[in-house]
Amino acid sequence: ARSRGVEKESKGLVGVKAALLVPAETAEAEIKVKNSRFIGTIGHAPTIEKAREFIQEVKDKYPDGRHHCYAFAVGHGASVTHGMGDDGEPSGTAGRPMLAVLTGTELGDACVVVTRYFGGTKLGTGGLVKAYTEATQMALLDLKCEEKVDRVVVKVTSMGYDVWAKVRGPLEGLGCEVQSEEFHEGVDVELLLEEGKLERVAAAVRDASSGQAQISEPVPQGV
Incomplete structure (x- = not known):
């Protein structure tokens, strides 16, 4: 049976270790198998919405590609959402092996898309699994990563102009x-x-304002 690229999501642990790294930029690599081109593109996806946007961006970049198969892992540690899609390839031959590669790393908040330009020769189930696996691995080899940093937003109020002028630089x-x-x-x-x-x-802030300024509770912002 052929998959229509329906997204399948699940939450759980990524392998044994919690993912601590995220993509610092987008990376791309290409392999050729029996005249078919497989272009792997991987990038940062801190939310499911961003993952879907990334998938669409790759589709827009390669509009003539026959298949745009994908896998993503959004989140870290015990809270991870996985998604994958075969985009018309035989079920289980693309998204699943791509996700297996992704979750075998310590990488999180990442989405990979492999675009296939059909070369006229069918590769068979085993050939497809191997090709999509290798395209994902090659993209990962070219990827620059950075450590995940949790950020927050706070609001500081009741500061005098002199206090703000004094504390802004520090x-x-x-x-x-x-x-x-x-x-x-x-x-x-x-x-x-x-x-x-x-x-x-x-x-x-407290020192500069002699305790007069107020700081709100931090609001998480992700990476």
Whole structure:
């Protein structure tokens, strides 16, 4: 039976180790098997929506490809959503082996698409599994990764203008990114920062404002 590329998602552990790495950029690799081209493209997908957008981007890049098979792993550790699709290839010959490669790594928040340009020769079930596996592996070899960093947004309110002028430089030195600023009788700002630096940021704000500034509860933002 041929698959229509219906997405299949499940939650669970990725292999034995929790995924700690995410794609730092998009990577691509191509193999040829009996005149068929298999182009593997892998990139960052921190949400299911982003994974679907990535799949569509690859389809748009290679509109003449006969098949655009995919696999993704969104999340890390004990909370991972898997998706895969064969896009018209015989069921189980593309998305499943691609996902097996992906989940055999420590990589998370990743989506891989393998585009096939048919070369006129049928490869058979075993040949397809091998080709889609190798295309995924080759794309992974060219992929640059970075460690997953959890980020949060906090809102700092009730700061005087002098306090903000004093503390902005040190906060940016800690890696804070200013998301918004509101000026009235005082200054309110939203900051995006690494979760692990939250205590240092809060201490800097408290010290500069003599404890007058208020800091909201952090809102997780992912990578």
